[in-house]
Amino acid sequence: MRLMTVLTLSLAxxxxxxxxxxxxxxxxxxxxxxxxSLGTPTEVxxxxxxxxLWEYGGGAEGHEAYRVRIGSDGKxxxxxxxxxEERLMSVVPGRTNRDGVRDLLGPPAEQMRTRxxxxxxxxxxxxxxxxxxxVSFNPDGTVRERGAxxxxxxxxxxx
Numbered sequence: 001m002r003l004m005t006v007l008t009l010s011l012a013x014x015x016x017x018x019x020x021x022x023x024x025x026x027x028x029x030x031x032x033x034x035x036x037s038l039g040t041p042t043e044v045x046x047x048x049x050x051x052x053l054w055e056y057g058g059g060a061e062g063h064e065a066y067r068v069r070i071g072s073d074g075k076x077x078x079x080x081x082x083x084x085e086e087r088l089m090s091v092v093p094g095r096t097n098r099d100g101v102r103d104l105l106g107p108p109a110e111q112m113r114t115r116x117x118x119x120x121x122x123x124x125x126x127x128x129x130x131x132x133x134x135v136s137f138n139p140d141g142t143v144r145e146r147g148a149x150x151x152x153x154x155x156x157x158x159x
Contacts, residue, residue, distance in 0.1 A: 023037055024037060024038075024068065024076050024079055025076070026075075026076050026077055026078055026079070027076070027077075028075065028076075029075065029076040030074050030075055030076070031070060031074050033076070034054060034068055034070070034076060038054075038056055038066075038068070041054040041055055041056055041068070042055050042056055042107060043055045043057070043107055047069075050072055051069050051070060051071055051077060052069070052070040053067055053068075053069055054067070054068040054069075055067050055068075055082075055106050056068070057106055063083075063123045063124055063125045063130065064082075064083060065081075065082040065083055065105065065106035065107070065122065066079060066080065066081055066082060066106075067079070067080045067106060068080075082104070082105050082106040083105055083106070083122055083124055083133065087104045087105060088104075088105070088133065088146070090104050091104060091105070091135060091143055091146050092143065093142075093143045093144060093145055093146065094138075094142055095142060095143070096142065096143045097141045097142050097143070098137060098141050101120065101135055101143065105122055105133070105135075106122075108120035108121055108122055108135075109122050109123050109132075117137050117138065117139060117144065118136070119135065119136045119137070120134070120135050120137075121133060121134045121135070121149075124148070126148070126150075130150075130151050131148055131149050131150040131151050132148065132149045133146070133147075134146065134147050134148065134149060
């Protein structure tokens with residue numbers, strides 16, 4: 001078995017966003033429609049404008065994370081696939097903090113603390129190969145580095 005390959009992120013062509021999540025229509029679908037279509041969200045938060053943010057993380061083995069924004073009228077405003085190239089490019093080492101990463105990428109599948117600091121990861125699929133997007137933090141809470149790890153089993157089967 002080969003060692004996992006760690007890639008630095010240039011992120012060009014890294015992840016493609018998905019077209020839609022469920023059968024939700026912004027401006028028409030309500031909370032009941034969201035629950036009927038997607039089930040119970042992983043987490044519900046409020047943004048600065050008072051909109052509810054219903055997050056659906058893929059969990060430890062999931063490869064996608066979505067956020068459904070629901071306005072004060074109880075209607076869906078938008079549905080966003082959180083792990084996309086554009087969003088990942090917005091994670092800037094030395095500038096983006098934990099809250100910024102959380103808002104951009106949603107809840108991490110895994111969080112760990114090591115002697116060098118805190119690290120979060122999300123599952124992803126790139127060109128049919130599963131892996132992890134990894135973000136490590138400095139002691140001040142800013143991003144130290146970002147990277148992608150392709151699962152070793154996939155790497156072995158590709159070579």
